[in-house]
Amino acid sequence: MNLLIANGRVVDPSQNIDRVADVLIEDGIVAKVGPGLKAAKGVETIDASGCVVVPGLVDLHTHLREPGQEHKETIRTGTTAAVAGGYTSVCAMANTTPPNDERPVTEMIVAEAQRNGVCRVYPIGAVSKGLAGGELAEMADLRGAGCVAFSDDGKPVTNSKLMRAALDYARMLGVPVVAHEEDCHLAEGAVMHEGYYSTLLGMKGVPAAGEEILTSRDIHLVELTGGKLHVAHLSTHGAVEAVRRAKSRGLPVTCEVTPHHLALTDEAVQSFSTSLKMNPPLRSESHRLALIEAIKDGTIDAIATDHAPHHPDEKRVEFDLAPFGIIGLETAFAVCYEILVKSKAIKLAQLVDLMSCRPAKIFNLPGGTLKPGSAGDVAVIDVDGSTEFASFRSRSMNSPWRGRTLPTRVVATVVGGVVRHDARADAKEGEKARPKAAKARTARR
Amino acid sequence: MRSQATALRSKDLLGIEQLTPEEISLILDTAEGFREVSERPIKKVPTLRGQLVINLFMEASTRTRVSFEIAEKRLSADTLNFSASGSSVEKGETLIDTAENLMAMQPDMIVIRHKHPGSPKMLADLLPASIINAGDGAHEHPTQALLDAFTIRERLGRLSGVNVSIIGDIAHSRVVRSNIHLLTKMKANVTLASPPTLMPAEIEKMGVRVVHSLDEALEGADVVMMLRIQLERQSKMTFPSLREYFNTFGLTPERLRRANGGAIVMHPGPMNRGVEISSDVADGPCSVILDQVTNGVAVRMAVLYLLAGGHLQES
Numbered sequence: 001m002n003l004l005i006a007n008g009r010v011v012d013p014s015q016n017i018d019r020v021a022d023v024l025i026e027d028g029i030v031a032k033v034g035p036g037l038k039a040a041k042g043v044e045t046i047d048a049s050g051c052v053v054v055p056g057l058v059d060l061h062t063h064l065r066e067p068g069q070e071h072k073e074t075i076r077t078g079t080t081a082a083v084a085g086g087y088t089s090v091c092a093m094a095n096t097t098p099p100n101d102e103r104p105v106t107e108m109i110v111a112e113a114q115r116n117g118v119c120r121v122y123p124i125g126a127v128s129k130g131l132a133g134g135e136l137a138e139m140a141d142l143r144g145a146g147c148v149a150f151s152d153d154g155k156p157v158t159n160s161k162l163m164r165a166a167l168d169y170a171r172m173l174g175v176p177v178v179a180h181e182e183d184c185h186l187a188e189g190a191v192m193h194e195g196y197y198s199t200l201l202g203m204k205g206v207p208a209a210g211e212e213i214l215t216s217r218d219i220h221l222v223e224l225t226g227g228k229l230h231v232a233h234l235s236t237h238g239a240v241e242a243v244r245r246a247k248s249r250g251l252p253v254t255c256e257v258t259p260h261h262l263a264l265t266d267e268a269v270q271s272f273s274t275s276l277k278m279n280p281p282l283r284s285e286s287h288r289l290a291l292i293e294a295i296k297d298g299t300i301d302a303i304a305t306d307h308a309p310h311h312p313d314e315k316r317v318e319f320d321l322a323p324f325g326i327i328g329l330e331t332a333f334a335v336c337y338e339i340l341v342k343s344k345a346i347k348l349a350q351l352v353d354l355m356s357c358r359p360a361k362i363f364n365l366p367g368g369t370l371k372p373g374s375a376g377d378v379a380v381i382d383v384d385g386s387t388e389f390a391s392f393r394s395r396s397m398n399s400p401w402r403g404r405t406l407p408t409r410v411v412a413t414v415v416g417g418v419v420r421h422d423a424r425a426d427a428k429e430g431e432k433a434r435p436k437a438a439k440a441r442t443a444r445r
Numbered sequence: 446m447r448s449q450a451t452a453l454r455s456k457d458l459l460g461i462e463q464l465t466p467e468e469i470s471l472i473l474d475t476a477e478g479f480r481e482v483s484e485r486p487i488k489k490v491p492t493l494r495g496q497l498v499i500n501l502f503m504e505a506s507t508r509t510r511v512s513f514e515i516a517e518k519r520l521s522a523d524t525l526n527f528s529a530s531g532s533s534v535e536k537g538e539t540l541i542d543t544a545e546n547l548m549a550m551q552p553d554m555i556v557i558r559h560k561h562p563g564s565p566k567m568l569a570d571l572l573p574a575s576i577i578n579a580g581d582g583a584h585e586h587p588t589q590a591l592l593d594a595f596t597i598r599e600r601l602g603r604l605s606g607v608n609v610s611i612i613g614d615i616a617h618s619r620v621v622r623s624n625i626h627l628l629t630k631m632k633a634n635v636t637l638a639s640p641p642t643l644m645p646a647e648i649e650k651m652g653v654r655v656v657h658s659l660d661e662a663l664e665g666a667d668v669v670m671m672l673r674i675q676l677e678r679q680s681k682m683t684f685p686s687l688r689e690y691f692n693t694f695g696l697t698p699e700r701l702r703r704a705n706g707g708a709i710v711m712h713p714g715p716m717n718r719g720v721e722i723s724s725d726v727a728d729g730p731c732s733v734i735l736d737q738v739t740n741g742v743a744v745r746m747a748v749l750y751l752l753a754g755g756h757l758q759e760s
Contacts (some may be wrong), residue, residue: 175481198646200462202562202583207646272563316540318561320582 001028001419004039008048009023012055013353014369025376028416033370046419048380054352055370056088056119056377057333058359060178060256061153063303063325064090064121067098067108073309073395075109078329079117081307082392083413083421085350086379088119089360089367090307094126095154101137106145118420119413120377122148122365127166127177128302132160135139136169143173144167148254148363151178153232156214158184163218167227169433175363176228176254176362177421181239182183182280193281197266203319211280212238217231219246220320222253230362231305235280237290244299254362256304257291259335264288264400274315274322275400278308287346292345297353302359305332327394333379334387334406341383342407348383367416376417385409432438453751456571457576460585461626461639465692470626473595475747476740482519485741491751493522496553501544502579503529503559508577508714508738509588515682516745520714525552540564541571548572549558553742554752555580569752575752583617590737591712593742594631596737597668600709608705612664612694613672613703616645616683620713621672624649639694642683658695663703669731671722687720698729709733 005023010020010033018414022037023030039045057083065070065073073081075092082090086312092109100109104124125142125149129135148330150170157179158164170177187206192198196207215231219242222229231243234255266282276282294300309324317321333355340346360368366375388405391397413421450467460468482490498517502510510526516645517524527547529535534543536635547555554575557565562584569576574591597661598604609628615621615637625648629633638661645737650654654660674690684690701710710722710731720722727734 194646196647196650199648200622200651202581202585205646252446316541318567319563320557320561390602 001376001389002026002039002043003376003414003417003419004045005048005172005380005414006045007055007196008051008053008269008380010053010370011349011352012370013349014055014357015371017370017398018349023370023378025378025417026412028376028418029218030370030372030374030376032372044419046380048411050384051380051382051411052348053441054379054381055310055356055368056379056415057086057355058089058365058368059087059305059307059329059332060091060207060230060302060359060363062090062092062307062329063095063097064092064153065309068103071311073396075112075121076116076118077393077395078307078309079113080255081327081329082119082128082391083415084393084410084431086333086381086413087329088377088379088411088415089122090119090121091124091148091363093153094124094151095131097105099126099131100124100142100147101129101131101140103145105140106142110146114135119415122363124144124149124151124153124178127152127190128162131155133157133162136162138167138381140168140173143175143304144180147175148365149176149178149230151180151232153178156180156182160217160221164221164225167221168231171225171227175364176230178230178232179214180232181211181214181218181234182206183213186210186213188342190254190281191277191424192269193266193283195266197269203271206281207281211236212242215239215242219248219251219253221241222246222251226252229254233261233280233285233304234300235260235261235283235291237287240294240299240373241356242289244294245301247423254301256359257300258297258306259303260326260400262288262291262295262303263335263339268400273316273400274319275326275398275402277319277322278306278326279324292340295340296345299395300354301362303336304331304359308395309394310398311396312398315398325331325398327392327396327399330332330392330394331389331401331406332410333410335401337383339406376390376414379410379415380412380414382409382411383407395414446462456620456752457565458587458748458752459565459569459576459578461587461590461623461630462585463735464630466630469591469630470592472591472744472747472751475745475751476591476595479746479750480740480743482746488519489521492750493517496522496753497551498522498524498554498556498690498749499552499557500524500526501547501557502527503534503540504580505558506558508741509558512738512741513579513745516742516749520739520746520749521743522749532579541567544572545678548574554749566590577752580619583619583622585737586619587623588741588745588748591622591625591748592737592741593624593670593689593711593713594627595740595744596711596733597650597709599736599740600733601630601667604628604633607633608636608665609665609668609670610636610638610666611631611670611672612659612696614643614664614674615617615639615648615672616643616701617675618672621634624670625653636662636666640684659696659700660703663700666704666709667708669696669701670705673715674717675690691720695720696726698723698725701726701731711737713737
């Protein structure tokens with residue numbers, strides 16, 4: 001668990017560092033950051049010259065699907081996808097089968113993550129029993145078992161009284177409630193954003209107002225209760241405005257956006273590709289631009305993937321019939337780097353802040369910093385490189401970027417001082433075993 | 446406008462959106478040639494002899510299915526009708542599996558009607574056969590728009606500059622979307638009228654005028670196209686009652702007087718008499734509703750012929 005990451009450009013916004021330096025990890029903990037560090041003899045060294053060295057990425061919104069939906073993803077495959085994308089921590093949403101609404105489920109997830117996970121996994125507990133929106137889950141018990149936040153994500157908490165109780169109760173536990181904001185009546189039967197393209201395609205759309213209504217409601221409930229609210233996958237101009245106003249009034253409200261809502265719009269749905277179907281849906285260009293504006297002015301606290309694997313059989317159907325969701329862990333950094341940094345909307349350090357430092361703070365997680373004494377979680381990324389997303393580590397492949405080549409390459413991912421992803425070693429291995437591996441892949445797909 | 450194109454560019458007819466004005470004219474001109482076949486004592490030409498056309502109808506249809514089948518038979522194609530009920534679809538087979546199994550029997554063309562938008566494109570991307578969209582959800586119904594255009598051209602002599610008002614359930618209508626694409630490409634003026642609850646978002650961006658008054662829509666219209674109120678798709682929240690709908694948007698002989706002299710009344714069928722249109726109008730002197738049905742066969746013969754021709758050139 002001792003490791004020297006040498007000669008990289010260390011970008012750590014938590015300490016305002018952006019310079020060439022070494023990072024020394026001892027016993028899984030960051031020991032020192034500085035130039036010309038010497039490690040003891042025999043300590044493993046990663047040559048990071050030409051790469052950026054950042055605190056490992058932290059995803060606040062991951063669907064690992066285990067228990068119960070292992071045909072889509074497992075804790076093993078999901079975390080393997082995570083480290084391939086530079087993530088060292090993922091927060092697992094509660095809508096598994098059974099849902100994570102009772103201590104034994106949380107314990108199972110924690111145990112399986114320790115046994116077979118390759119990055120840190122933090123469970124998110126259900127707000128309501130069975131995600132049914134009727135009565136509170138045993139939140140204190142879940143918190144005790146390791147849940148870091150609470151959410152019925154996948155659907156909204158429609159009952160305002162229950163949402164009030166959740167915010168109130170979670171305040172006692174010191175953790176946020178993560179809200180999927182959607183007005184169920186307005187969204188009835190909808191498969192995409194309501195606008196010109198839903199009209200053109202003859203598909204049922206959900207208006208932006210649906211997200212804005214519930215976001216505003218929950219902000220009013222924060223005002224009432226003082227509980228912490230984290231708005232998940234915010235996607236509309238009006239919801240951004242609501243969060244901006246809440247923040248200006250000093251309310252404990254944070255929010256996240258996904259890479260796909262920053263990169264894509266409903267115009268793309270004209271292809272009818274089910275890899276463009278997710279909830280909230282891809283919005284129109286004016287909403288996308290509002291999100292980028294909110295990234296720039298700091299209204300948006302975090303970029304989270306909403307990694308939502310679905311088996312190819314489930315997605316290989318008519319657009320109307322396909323389940324909502326796309327995978328995102330492996331492509332997130334590349335997509336955001338292209339959309340935000342290459343376009344000069346923000347600087348690399350801000351992107352690291354949005355994908356690592358601030359997410360860790362919102363859920364109060366270890367990581368998100370390279371301060372000495374913190375978790376030895378690091379991503380080494382070649383920002384001048386590129387990655388071809390021909391196949392995925394995830395068990396699923398429902399990505400709009402499948403087959404595309406995007407900028408940046410995650411060279412190595414280190415979790416607690418242990419190298420969990422090593423692209424250079426993988427490439428060497430790949431060369432040795434190429435004919436065999438290629439064959440196996442064709443057979444599986 | 447006479448056609449300059451001599452063939453269609455695509456192996457499929459998925460919608461009007463992808464067609465050029467020249468291709469639209471080509472189909473209409475070709476249809477004129479085929480109309481005469483249906484008037485012969487022996488209503489058959491050998492054009493598609495030996496070709497297999499599968500009519501894959503996953504949603505209820507009378508006019509379109511029968512019209513396609515007659516068109517195929519008059520071109521001497523072998524036809525096979527497949528409907529969802531009584532097939533493996535009822536056992537849970539997916540559309541792609543159904544289509545791939547049918548493809549394994551080597552049809553030359555598949556005519557598909559399906560309730561989900563984009564399903565014809567899904568098959569077109571996957572299968573070598575020519576795919577003809579016979580209606581996909583509220584997306585497109587290209588042969589309906591073509592036969593409507595054929596009928597307008599037949600009655601009024603042109604499409605360019607004609608004032609077409611389309612009235613009714615715009616939100617759920619595939620016919621209206623295909624008609625907007627076609628009529629705007631051919632430089633007709635399109636007005637849409639319905640209660641706001643039946644008008645989809647931002648449809649003006651398709652190049653049409655939107656009003657919410659029947660009288661306003663009828664004023665100066667050369668063509669009045671009534672759309673069916675799709676009773677099966679309405680929630681109770683789109684309009685209060687059929688009575689109120691008929692009183693506000695139902696077409697009667699009195700209200701029709703606001704249209705231009707010589708205006709024609711069209712309806713893609715099936716009609717709800719007394720809901721969107723009174724029987725006096727439907728059966729009256731301005732109605733060309735049954736001509737539309739007759740012309741449907743000629744237009745579909747033209748589409749089948751042109752798509753098959755594309756095939757032959759390719760191979």
